[in-house]
Amino acid sequence: MLPISAEALAALPGAIRRPARAEWSNDGQTWRPAQLVPGSAQVKVDQTADVRYTASAELAGVDVGRYGINDVVTNVRLWQGLQLARREPEWIPAGHYVVSRPTRTRTGTVTVELAGREDELRRAKFPSSRTLGPASARELVEQLVGEALPGVPVAWLPGVAPQTTVPQVVSDDRWGVLSAGTDSNGTGTGIAAALAGRIWADARGIITVGPVPTLSDPVVWRIPRGPGGALVDVQEESSAEALVNLWIVTSDGGDGSAVITAYAWDDDPNSLTYAGPDPINDPLAPQRLGLTGVRLRVDRYSSAVITTQAQGDDVARAKLADSLGVQASVSFTSACNPALEGGDVVEVEVRPGAREPYLIDSFSYTLGASSMQCTTRTTTRRL
DSSP: OOOOOOOHHHTTOOBOOEEEEEEEEEEOOOOEEEOTTTTTTTTEEEESSSSSSEEEEEESSSBBBTTTTTTTTOOHHHHEEBEEEEEEEEEEEEEEEEEEEEOOOOOOEEEEEEEEHHHHHHHOOOOOOOOOOOOEEEHHHHHHHHHHSTTTEEEEOTTTTTOEEEEEEESOOOOHHHOBBBOOSSSOOOOOHHHHEEEEOOOOOOOOEEEOOOTTTOOEEEOOOOOTTTTOOOOOEEEOOTHHHHHHEEEOOOOSOOOEEEEEEOOOOTTTTOOOOOTTTTTTTTHHHTOTTTOEEEEEEEEOOOOOOHHHHHHHHHHHHHSSSEEEEEESSOOOOTTOOOTOEEEEEEEEEEEEEEEEHHHHHHHSSSOOOEEEEEEOOOO
């Protein structure tokens, strides 16, 4: 979760002022204010998407063109304020964006579609196929980001190993190498994926490399029902469409070296998605033990960037953590917490007295509004 004071967090369910502001720049140094048309700025955050932050807004008091808002060099920053009584607003970043489709309206305002800085990295493909490495993940990532976004820092979160050596790869896709790209054979070439992590631009525009979030991460916000609680409405819906309970991860360097194979499966007998005691070496165990409810859902991942067994094991566990839970939809209709980030774990009182952890995959809100909608994921258990 983004920094937020304890007082502001506790006040979210109440009647507090929620000012919003926007600013724009064509050089990344000088930022000019833009007037937001009230209710026009819609923000969506999706931690499973290539571009984590997207938005749309209507701006007043700005021009369009070379010296105004344009879709070549203009960046826009949005902010959501929380103002308690007799205090200055506490400003929380709501995304750092590049602009597309600026349109002048009949009333003189400008509407814009906005996408996070990953969009610039995706568009900055190499002019021709390029040989990269061997080098450390930190060296390659910071080099590739710096070429496309000069001066933009890279943050490395705990849980990934930036010192990991990346073997030689050949690609013409900058974002594919940075994130989770594949070659023509479907073999992974992405550095972040091979670190059992992800790469994204955060709410401040900082390029961040971090681990895949899991439900075992610390709870950042507790959302109770009832008077004074942040939750008014919950809609529970489950889907096992993307569920995988057994991952097989292999290396494929294409250089004749021994292939690394790693496995990860749901080994919790109390889990609804239990894959059995050992589906690799003892696939008949469920039949022998009378485990009639065991069902395998298998997927595979191959990467040319995995070079050690430990790295393969980490990737397999990360893949499992990201695909094991069923999808559950939870709607927050009374309290918008702009400090939330995709991948945060929240505790929701889904039924009176029943509090469960949920991992936030995506959420959306309107700047200045008091409500937000979240799509979350949890893990079901046998009754």
